[in-house]
Amino acid sequence: MKLKLALPVAAILAVSAGSAIAADSSDPIIIPVHNWSSQIVMSHVVGQIFQSIGDNVEYVTTDSQAVYESIRLGDVSLELEVWEGAFGASYTAALEKGGIHEAGNHNAVTREDWWYPLWTKEACPGLPDWEALNACAAKFATPETGDKGRFLGGPVDWLKHDQERVDALGMNFVVVNAGSAAALWAEIGAAEKDKKPIVLFNWTPNFAEAVWPGEFVEFPKWVDGCNEDPKVGPKPDVTYDCGNPANGYLKIAAWDGMEKKWPDAYKVLTKISFTNPQIAQMAKLVDVDDMEPEEAAATWLEENQDVWKGWVN
Numbered sequence: 001m002k003l004k005l006a007l008p009v010a011a012i013l014a015v016s017a018g019s020a021i022a023a024d025s026s027d028p029i030i031i032p033v034h035n036w037s038s039q040i041v042m043s044h045v046v047g048q049i050f051q052s053i054g055d056n057v058e059y060v061t062t063d064s065q066a067v068y069e070s071i072r073l074g075d076v077s078l079e080l081e082v083w084e085g086a087f088g089a090s091y092t093a094a095l096e097k098g099g100i101h102e103a104g105n106h107n108a109v110t111r112e113d114w115w116y117p118l119w120t121k122e123a124c125p126g127l128p129d130w131e132a133l134n135a136c137a138a139k140f141a142t143p144e145t146g147d148k149g150r151f152l153g154g155p156v157d158w159l160k161h162d163q164e165r166v167d168a169l170g171m172n173f174v175v176v177n178a179g180s181a182a183a184l185w186a187e188i189g190a191a192e193k194d195k196k197p198i199v200l201f202n203w204t205p206n207f208a209e210a211v212w213p214g215e216f217v218e219f220p221k222w223v224d225g226c227n228e229d230p231k232v233g234p235k236p237d238v239t240y241d242c243g244n245p246a247n248g249y250l251k252i253a254a255w256d257g258m259e260k261k262w263p264d265a266y267k268v269l270t271k272i273s274f275t276n277p278q279i280a281q282m283a284k285l286v287d288v289d290d291m292e293p294e295e296a297a298a299t300w301l302e303e304n305q306d307v308w309k310g311w312v313n
């Protein structure tokens with residue numbers, strides 16, 4: 001009888017010891033921040049949620065392609081914005097090596113590609129067709145590009161293959177990379193004054209769609225494998241002959257060791273899912289309202305408690 005009673009006590013002790021072991025490590029969760037506003041704000045939003053449940057966090061500024069290797073090795077704990085168009089290849093390569101996995105998939109549907117503000121159509125009425133754009137190339141010429149058109153790409157760590165696409169499709173364009181996202185917005189603002197045609201890299205969800213109505217250039221439709229297999233895509237002998245996915249994913253990635261080291265934070269992470277308008281709003285707080293990322297995150301959390309409070313309980 002005594003022995004029988006002792007068993008449940010031992011079982012209770014084992015359970016409480018188990019939950020003590022399962023508490024999150026006091027080591028900081030390492031959150032990478034990159035060079036576009038929604039990612040920076042979202043990183044602080046989630047970092048502040050982790051802090052609200054007692055975790056320590058540390059933000060590190062990292063290259064947005066190399067980050068997948070850093071996560072795989074455990075030097076960085078997670079990535080909140082894995083955009084298919086820009087990072088799908090780096091992410092997939094890291095997945096195949098191991099050490100990183102998908103911890104979530106945002107509700108958001110994404111697109112990243114060549115884009116123009118609507119006034120550009122006056123100079124090039126055949127848009128959004130890419131061949132019509134190509135026939136208008138001279139309208140996009142700058143002193144830097146001679147008689148070819150300028151495509152203003154994003155910072156070099158985003159999309160790696162604009163030049164490959166220009167070469168694959170034989171386009172009369174030169175790729176010039178902007179140094180920062182802010183440089184892209186400044187160029188649209190400058191072109192807007194006299195409605196100069198401009199074609200540049202842009203994406204959705206973003207604050208820009210609410211400020212400058214515009215459209216993506218329609219390239220040959222994306223097919224999986226287009227950038228690796230010459231036979232995929234409209235030209236049978238070249239790679240990179242497709243546009244980026246028009247309905248791309250936005251995923252969350254985590255280091256395989258995260259669940260064991262920070263089980264509570266990891267559980268929250270797997271519940272997180274943001275929509276297009278929520279992500280556009282995060283960018284707007286910085287790019288239109290001029291807030292610092294920490295302040296933007298705190299504001300977003302304050303205004304959207306109904307969205308995230310359920311994830312921490």
Ligand code: TMO
Binds near residue numbers: 154158202
């Ligand atoms: C990676 N980005 C969202 C800027 O295309």
